[in-house]
Amino acid sequence: MALVGVRHATRTRLRAASTAALEWASPDNRRKHASRKWGRFDENLIPLWVADGDALAPAPVREAVAEASKAGIYGYVDPSASLVEAVCAGMGRSWGRPVSTSWVRWHPGLIPALYHCARLAGPKGCVVVPTPVYPPFLNAAEDASQCIELDLGQRGGALDESLLRETLDKAVATANGEDVVLLWCNPHNPTGRVWRRNEMEAVARECASRNVILASDEVWSGLILDEVPFTPAGSLDTDVRLISITSASKTYNVAGLDVAFAVVEDDGLRRRYFRAGRDQAEPSHAGLEALAAILDAEGGGPCVLTPPRGACEAWRRAMVDHLRANRDAAVSFLERECGDLVKVAAPAESTYLLWLDARKLGASPGLFLSQRGVYLTDGAAFGARGFVRLNFCCSRAVLDEGLERIKDACAEARSNL
């Protein structure tokens, strides 16, 4: 891919970036280790796209994975009883009530789990997908069932309850007696919305009253940047048929280790959910070891809300501080330098994703920017043409370089207006 009018990042500058607690992989090292984020495109591009952070995983995770890998035993694995208990203990603390080990279904990732959920509706049922949303939601709904979008707006604002009711009613009518599944994302990707307790209650209530299955993807719950409490769907006082899915993948930067899990309390729903899972790959040994190290180190889990401790928790807090600073820097920079060409659409109170309105750059702003040296995820696959998603889980040096390129691209666009 040709680069037009961009300054090339100096490798030294990127490589030197680090903080006391967090260590950043160098671009060369990431490419050496087959990184999709850094390796898929021209190496002069600054990659601020796929939701994969640039930090090395926490030290206890690295040690556990390296130790397990050295042993040379790479056969089929089952999560150990102690790991399942640790997961349930963490979920239980987060939910404020006991979580049985029999409710857990392991997955090799969040995407297979989302497909599982969507398939519960079946081809004649209906899946409701709140948009904008990260692409696997729409893919799973379209591949498995009939799909109806719930328009959240682009601003990461409060839930429109009357629109929720109207959309669910429409889905129930479309399903015509078959199942309806609402795929929910809390915190929401890409807007970063941490759904408030009253909003989560409304979602559960409206689903329950229509017998709609609620699938709550809570993979971002460990990365909340502002003072907004996270409300797991499992903590609600409700009789909604609920599937909670999560993973350590985003919080601890281990998305390639292929481990996620679902928790399903309802017996009948769980049997259907489990039965639909014969198509999947195995969770990986390294991923299970990583999860055990995280739970062991912090005494909790990716969703735990009890007072945390340990090395992984210190790492997570350092990461949250870093992400907050990166977000604030990106927001200030874009507001100052990019005017209305690339506007911050939503406040990113969680995640490491900034949702940007770039409609003035044309229908494919992702492509426009990539041709000018910075790769963001285009909004089209999120159901939001003209928007882009910026991943700020990187060193400040990489972020700054990426922002400069966005600024230059805006200057070029402005001069052509």
Place this chain on the structure above:
Amino acid sequence: MALVGVRHATRTRLRAASTAALEWASPDNRRKHASRKWGRFDENLIPLWVADGDALAPAPVREAVAEASKAGIYGYVDPSASLVEAVCAGMGRSWGRPVSTSWVRWHPGLIPALYHCARLAGPKGCVVVPTPVYPPFLNAAEDASQCIELDLGQRGGALDESLLRETLDKAVATANGEDVVLLWCNPHNPTGRVWRRNEMEAVARECASRNVILASDEVWSGLILDEVPFTPAGSLDTDVRLISITSASKTYNVAGLDVAFAVVEDDGLRRRYFRAGRDQAEPSHAGLEALAAILDAEGGGPCVLTPPRGACEAWRRAMVDHLRANRDAAVSFLERECGDLVKVAAPAESTYLLWLDARKLGASPGLFLSQRGVYLTDGAAFGARGFVRLNFCCSRAVLDEGLERIKDACAEARSNL
């Protein structure tokens, strides 16, 4: 689970087993590393079930995986260009013609790949499954489509071409204009049949003449124990719509590393196949590193037929020798000690699986034997009630202990007749 009348294996005896080239993981070590094979059931059971070997992976694989794991970079990965080229070079040598890098689709395992293939038929089409067969074939067919069985017999013998034609005709009629997929397994699991060239030609010809899609699972091609040449479907002179799927998982004992791939030459079929793949987990970084080490070390690949070299190839040859000796020992022992209660059904000219006729032990011989200290896979899920599959990829000490328990179980059954 209670054990009835069995001698317990001494741990020391099991732990000491090793050969010059192969290293056997101790049961304790396998359990420590979350092994499903060793950990799922009572620890006094000898586990000769799931198709997962007890040997440590070859040294170059262990070094590559350990080195990659140490780096602490566990994000999303793409196979490197050099890895894709090495895979295609190996497949090309095996097929005797060039294989384009654009034909390759990566999977996190063989099972997701089988589901991909079966879904091409769709719910109104038909999938033909040769039985007995390892359970994911039947699962994929039943979950995705209408399923018709092609009875191979239990003896791992020659293909009945007239039954093949009859079954394919029935499938085409059932599909009524929709697609038909034949899921094929070469070499065959569980009988170990290495399909001869004339049989593979017949399969391809009969599929091609009915426009049936042929999906050839060739994951066992690296473990052929007798002097029988392996014929990859891709090496045939045919215009059948073909999907070849394979993995290093069985040959090099890395099934938990979550990497497999398909090669699809036909453009239209490949587009459909690729499009159906959005539901999957990521191939793992460790698995890609392992595959690169295998290809680099032997200059070939799991399917390569060219003269091999290097450390992984020496390991594979030692493994084949060990498996042949284990197979021969098991066959002699069973014929000598078990009479007609547990009979060798098929000759296992490949794989590390011995297909046994245990119908005289009742309808659930797997359960009967497991209650007597040795766990084999029951044939019911293979479409063959009364049969069991014995996995002999273990140290000779473990195998001997398992065989003794089978003998004792037979003696008990005989005394109750």
